[in-house]
Amino acid sequence: MQNYLEFDFKISPLQPWNEILMAELIEVGFDSFTEEHEGILAYVPKDIFDEKELSNIALMNNEEIKISYTYREMPNINWNEEWEKNFEPIYVADKVLIRAEFHEPNPELHEIVIQPKMSFGTGHHPTTHLMIQQMLEMDFTGKTVLDMGCGTSVLAIFAKQRGAGRTVAIDIDEWSVENSKENAVRNNVELNISLGTADNLGSEKFDIILANINRNILISDIPTYEGVLNSGGQLLLSGLCFFDVDDILEVCTKANLVLKNRQQREEWMSLLLEKN
Known part of the structure; x- marks a missing residue:
């Protein structure tokens, strides 16, 4: 387990920039997110975080969007376990089910079973869908x-x-x-x-x-x-x-x-x- 930093990003206007910011944050090491009413919470391992890379993100320098953030160090907890608790099955076009092993199977749908570790592409993001x-x-x-x-x-x-x-x-x-x-x-x-x-x-x-x-x-x-x-x-x-x-x-x-x-x-x- 490793220490994480939690970033609280405030974004105005919120849509569609919250999703775009998440995609850009993934490129600089952030690996999990929670959507909030005014922005997103974003998490990055403390030992790989580089504030210079964050400041160089294009969206952070876009004058049409207002983005501010604060951050704090999080307790040393098992983030995979926390993420698994909130992992929901995904349905695509009522034909495909992307689920974890701990979800109930559905024999009527085509199933893909994945272990939801903190890698991108679980199906929750609209692009994977x-x-x-x-x-x-x-x-x-x-x-x-x-x-x-x-x-x-x-x-x-x-x-x-x-x-x-x-x-x-x-x-x-x-x-x-x-x-x-x-x-x-x-x-x-x-x-x-x-x-x-x-x-x-x-x-x-x-x-x-x-x-x-x-x-x-x-x-x-x-x-x-x-x-x-x-x-x-x-x-x-x-x-x-x-x-x-x-x-x-x-x-x-x-x-x-x-x-x-x-x-x-x-x-x-x-x-x-x-x-x-």
């Missing part, structure tokens, strides 16, 4: 799949359950890699899981790439994804807000990727593209 919803309409049978920024690997697991062939899952966070390995065993699927970024991709080609990350990383990495995507292959993106779509599509057009479908949940978007 959007990815699963789009994946319901895709054909994974025998396809080679890459889950980039896999988090809990819920997307890679779902792809495998839908008949995917070789499936690779990559994340920059060691905790996510370990959690992904546990969740693959838990769901009786075989994944190739590793620590890294898009820079670690070699010459292997994929039929489908899943990338639920964030705007800046997507813009940087889309040309790399295109390079390892087979002709006619599909790229499913999320982690972006509605006002990011034009910038993302500009990069995709240059990379010979054509938009096939888009979906929105709250202020978040998912885009399905195909390589010509």
Whole structure:
């Protein structure tokens, strides 16, 4: 167990900036959040917190939004245990149930069972929900799949359950890699899981790439994804807000990727593209 800092962020206007701030805080080491009436409570391990990184977050310097915060050191408690107590099952399109082992199973739904450690991608965030919803309409049978920024690997697991062939899952966070390995065993699927970024991709080609990350990383990495995507292959993106779509599509057009479908949940978007 390690000591955490609790940050109390006040945000005005609250929507949609609370969700966007959470996504940006994840990039600088924050790993759990609670939504409040005037903002969010955000938690970061004390030993990795860097106030300079926090002050460099773009949203903190946006003159159209007012963000203030205070913080305090939290008692040394088991945060995984605390988080598990509040983990609720997630239903997607009345077809998919994402649950923990301690939830009641539902044989009428397609189930993904994960251990809800503090890695991103449990399904509670709208972007994970959007990815699963789009994946319901895709054909994974025998396809080679890459889950980039896999988090809990819920997307890679779902792809495998839908008949995917070789499936690779990559994340920059060691905790996510370990959690992904546990969740693959838990769901009786075989994944190739590793620590890294898009820079670690070699010459292997994929039929489908899943990338639920964030705007800046997507813009940087889309040309790399295109390079390892087979002709006619599909790229499913999320982690972006509605006002990011034009910038993302500009990069995709240059990379010979054509938009096939888009979906929105709250202020978040998912885009399905195909390589010509």
